[in-house]
Amino acid sequence: MNTGLLILRLVIGLLFAGHGIQKISHWLGGHGIEGGAAEFRADGFRGGRLTAAAAGLGQIAAGLLLAAGALTPLAAAIAAGVMTVAVTVKWRNGLWVQDNGYEYPLVLVILPAVLTLTGPGRWSADQALGLLPWDPWWTVVAVGLGVAGGLMTRVFLGRPSGESEGTSVPPRS
16 A cells, blocks of 8 residues: 555656646746746736746645655645646536546546545655644645635636736647
């Protein structure tokens, strides 16, 4: 079981961090902070660079914490927040990813939540620091706060339909 949890944490955590790196830099095929800002504008958000930076840094932090098995509830909260925003963007397309739906962001909300419930395993920073086991209520609090934060982000930074920021947005590739 510990080997499985380690593999899960490393794969999900490093992919999550890599996606954040892409959002704010040109590494790993990213389009830099301007590309991240354009993506957020195209998805109906205000804030451009600041929004992209917050999302990218959140993804990097959550991913690295997950990979290390460190402060797993905090990692789950951050992941839930960022991915809830992604769910709101893709919601209108339905569930399935082949229709640009919210299936994959939903998985990235659930996996960190499950890691909070199960614990990140023996080979984790949480275990080494004596923080385990996490009480189940941590999962509810962490994911609840993350989802609430993501929804609040959508409410406060989302542009009303038809509102334009006055900038042209390059098409997404």
